[in-house]
Amino acid sequence: MVKRGSMKILFLEYKFRDFTDSELLLPKADGVIAALERLNRSRWSQIKRCFSWKGISFTSLPGGDVCPASDVAFDFLITKIKSACKYKPDIIWFDHLRFEGHWEDPSKENLGFHKECQYCKGRDRSQLILALANRALGAVTSQTKTGYFAVPFKMEDCSWIADVLGQDHKKLGEVFDSVSPMLYHRMIGKPVSYISEYSQYLFKLGIKAEIIPIVQLKDMPDYLEDKLTVNEIQKEVREAVKLPSAGVAFFSWDQAIEKNKIVPVSSFLRSI
Numbered sequence: 001m002v003k004r005g006s007m008k009i010l011f012l013e014y015k016f017r018d019f020t021d022s023e024l025l026l027p028k029a030d031g032v033i034a035a036l037e038r039l040n041r042s043r044w045s046q047i048k049r050c051f052s053w054k055g056i057s058f059t060s061l062p063g064g065d066v067c068p069a070s071d072v073a074f075d076f077l078i079t080k081i082k083s084a085c086k087y088k089p090d091i092i093w094f095d096h097l098r099f100e101g102h103w104e105d106p107s108k109e110n111l112g113f114h115k116e117c118q119y120c121k122g123r124d125r126s127q128l129i130l131a132l133a134n135r136a137l138g139a140v141t142s143q144t145k146t147g148y149f150a151v152p153f154k155m156e157d158c159s160w161i162a163d164v165l166g167q168d169h170k171k172l173g174e175v176f177d178s179v180s181p182m183l184y185h186r187m188i189g190k191p192v193s194y195i196s197e198y199s200q201y202l203f204k205l206g207i208k209a210e211i212i213p214i215v216q217l218k219d220m221p222d223y224l225e226d227k228l229t230v231n232e233i234q235k236e237v238r239e240a241v242k243l244p245s246a247g248v249a250f251f252s253w254d255q256a257i258e259k260n261k262i263v264p265v266s267s268f269l270r271s272i
């Protein structure tokens with residue numbers, strides 16, 4: 001068992017290629033979250049060889065015009081859950097558990113939000129997402145824990161998180177074991193201190209889920225020149241592990257390799 005606040009988790013996208021064992025072992029992380037959509041038996045064998053705590057993430061909903069309140073969306077989610085559980089992970093992570101909409105740059109005028117349709121017309125979207133989660137969680141094998149990735153804004157600042165995207169963290173934080181707010185602070189134009197501020201915010205909502213902020217390792221989206229320094233990544237980590245956080249996750253280990261940061265970031269992670 002790792003002590004509270006100290007868990008270190010690598011998100012594996014398999015964006016370019018496979019990892020070598022030494023690339024995975026270098027930071028002495030406690031576990032991984034691997035992307036289901038690129039996972040296979042050989043990659044899973046490597047993960048089992050290198051880590052005791054193993055998570056799998058998947059895109060929960062098809063997106064586009066498919067309404068999360070439709071049967072198509074529910075069937076899509078159940079298929080993902082069943083495929084993930086076949087690997088017998090310790091935890092599965094629901095990504096994109098929400099109505100469609102581009103949250104990454106809230107200054108943009110057209111956020112591409114899902115328009116009302118026959119399934120969601122006049123209904124409370126956060127209740128619909130909660131109901132979907134509750135129904136779908138019944139398909140998770142009993143020994144597997146669950147988590148979700150949270151759009152990282154405060155509901156009092158951005159009411160559209162719950163009203164339009166349907167992510168009410170107070171409600172979802174009661175039904176999942178873990179919540180991982182996507183605190184890519186530079187991408188959303190926040191200071192690094194926002195990382196711990198946001199963990200505190202979630203904690204004060206009184207949720208039962210443990211909080212594991214996920215932080216960025218390079219500037220995103222990909223078309224941006226990467227100006228995120230290792231020094232700033234160290235600040236991110238210090239912010240992310242402040243209590244009441246249970247640890248820190250990194251998006252993504254592929255990106256650390258892409259930007260030649262794996263050695264200095266690993267060296268820092270081994271030291272904390």
Ligand SMILES: [Zn+2]
Nearest residue numbers: 067116117120
């Ligand atoms: Zn709809």
